[in-house]
Amino acid sequence: MVTKLDSVLLTQKKFIYQYKNLRWAKGRHETYLCFVVKRRDGPDTLSFDFGHLRNRSGCHVELVFLRHLGALCPGLWGSASGGPKLSYSVTWFCSWSPCYNCSSRLAKFLTQTPNLKLRIFFSRLYFCDEENSDEREGLRALKKAGVQLSVMSYKDYFYCWQTFVARKERSFKAWEGLHQNSVRLARKLNRILQPCEIEDLRDAFALLGL
Secondary structure, eight states, rough: OOOTSSSSOOOOOHHHHHHHHOSOOTTOOOOOEEEEEEEEEEEEEEEEEEEEEBBBBTTTHHHHHHHTTHHHSSTTTTTOOOOOOEEEEEEEEEOOOOOOHHHHHHHHHHHHHTTEEEEEEEOOOOOOSSTTHHHHHHHHHHHHHTEEEOOOOHHHHHHHHHHHHOTOOOOOOTTTTTTHHHHHHHHHHHHHHHHHHHHHHHHHHHTTTT
């Protein structure tokens, strides 16, 4: 089963403009989110949905996605007849990392919904230059809630191009600086998440009585 909530694939021009991992991405005032939703129906059966979203009427795209969860993940909260809660694996490819408010709300939601696993790949970091920024704290909250956070690399752009873009048989071509900027942002993300990893180690040592 395939669901495309914006009904059409992204144009090549739109994808490259919105997802280009520039150091200074001026003019990109909204976030695009390409998603893949998977559900294991049996040992050899997998349901697969995909699509893309963007900000809507002042609502950030991460929260727009949550509004569609009932349609995208039927049975996530069980069923009216008392059926079991189904488990889902969701992957996002975002043009920007989440803001603090979206990160906080996502982290709280995921803590209350253990049968939903989320991975987020993003092209650029949103307001994460300051060491004590709220956005950095929000990313750490997501990691503590079990979200896998990564910066998009060439293979992720290639996958998105093949899956979400009306490519018309055109192959994906990396722009100048894609790899260098991806490496730079990945190192920055690792530094941001490091305090969270140190805290996890302290908790592990405490459980061991060390």
